[in-house]
Amino acid sequence: MTASAPETPPLDAFRGDRVYLGADHARNERRTWIAVGVSLATLTAQFVGGLAFNSMALVANALHMTAHVAALAVAALAYAVARRYADDPRFAFGTGKVGYLAGFANAAVLAVSAVLIAVESGRRLLAPQDVHYDGALGLAGVALAVNIFCMWLLRPARSHAHDRDGDLNLSAAHLHMAADVAASVLAIIGLGAGRLLGWDQADAVAGLAGAALVAHFAWRLLSRAGAVLLDMNPSAELTAEIRRRLETEDARVIDLHLWRLGPGHHAAVVVVAGEAALRAETCRARLAGLPGLSHVTVETRIAGPDSR
CATH class of the missing domain: 1.20.1510.10 (Cation efflux protein transmembrane domain)
Known part of the structure; x- marks a missing residue:
């Protein structure tokens, strides 16, 4: 069961989202x-x-x-x-x-x-x-x-x-x-x-x-x-930091994928389950400012007996 509706930002917000070239x-x-x-x-x-x-x-x-x-x-x-x-x-x-x-x-x-x-x-x-x-x-x-x-x-x-x-x-x-x-x-x-x-x-x-x-x-x-x-996890440190920022007493990360998009750029797909309804934008805000994390997809769920 999904607890949050997808956001609908303006179309211009996505311009340049696919550009993951190195700084130099x-x-x-x-x-x-x-x-x-x-x-x-x-x-x-x-x-x-x-x-x-x-x-x-x-x-x-x-x-x-x-x-x-x-x-x-x-x-x-x-x-x-x-x-x-x-x-x-x-x-x-x-x-x-x-x-x-x-x-x-x-x-x-x-x-x-x-x-x-x-x-x-x-x-x-x-x-x-x-x-x-x-x-x-x-x-x-x-x-x-x-x-x-x-x-x-x-x-x-x-x-x-x-x-x-x-x-x-x-x-x-x-x-x-x-x-x-x-x-x-x-x-x-x-x-x-x-x-x-x-x-x-x-x-x-x-x-x-x-x-x-x-x-x-x-x-x-x-x-x-x-x-x-082959999309191997490029950074155990960044993975651990994402998990640390998103997990609380009543929420936990139940799925997390991290891979490299280009020099200095990474993408993450995260599924967070909580006892109460969570907002995806709240989770994204917690990840703001992480160096090298350029693309984030967050799904939130209400934790239940079938959550893993």
């Missing part, structure tokens, strides 16, 4: 496109240089960075799509999850690139080849500098640097560049060991280590993006 959406989109251009130029130089100097570490970096350029382009397009269709009524809860979908796709690309690098590095480990170390080391150093610049460019805004509810699309792009930095460092170590110690297999070992790092980053991204796409 425009900034992040602009910086991601810049990173695409810089990374594209760098990977071209790395690939050509890797073939010219016969360095597997450089070729592996180029292959890995090719996946990153594609991933960065997907991330940039995700920002553009989310912005373009933010007000489209066909999306019941807006386009805030487009970035998470892009992050999941990028994680899958990372995983594939890790396998390709590992296979080729393993082949080179079994059959070492001559490497032109001086030229390869110089090019690897340039690639490292570019990767560090892109990683800095894609850093989260200071206000969201430690926000678990921040923009995962940007975090994925930033993580891609962090993987590139790590892979570049490993490539330089492998090339340096080969040049100084004469160990031709060091280059391939560096490629294998880079593949392991890429696989680790891919798993982290898959886990984070998958949790959002």
Whole structure:
């Protein structure tokens, strides 16, 4: 038995209700496109240089960075799509999850690139080849500098640097560049060991280590993006706070669902049962001001012998 009638606010009250984009959406989109251009130029130089100097570490970096350029382009397009269709009524809860979908796709690309690098590095480990170390080391150093610049460019805004509810699309792009930095460092170590110690297999070992790092980053991204796409509860703390604000001596929460709509935005559906009639607007007022709670649906019931 429902104790409160649905509210009938003016139609204008619902305008913009589906827009759940991150606070730094425009900034992040602009910086991601810049990173695409810089990374594209760098990977071209790395690939050509890797073939010219016969360095597997450089070729592996180029292959890995090719996946990153594609991933960065997907991330940039995700920002553009989310912005373009933010007000489209066909999306019941807006386009805030487009970035998470892009992050999941990028994680899958990372995983594939890790396998390709590992296979080729393993082949080179079994059959070492001559490497032109001086030229390869110089090019690897340039690639490292570019990767560090892109990683800095894609850093989260200071206000969201430690926000678990921040923009995962940007975090994925930033993580891609962090993987590139790590892979570049490993490539330089492998090339340096080969040049100084004469160990031709060091280059391939560096490629294998880079593949392991890429696989680790891919798993982290898959886990984070998958949790959002499957509507897993994003915050035990926010769930507990909603329950605390709504439950009283004569009312209790009998059903509560919380999920993420986009960076910094959450939705909640709550059913509250009480011994006396409750007003839905009263419950909503108790939840007003909760950080990150952008969409709330409340149903109230009179508690009875069948209430659970």
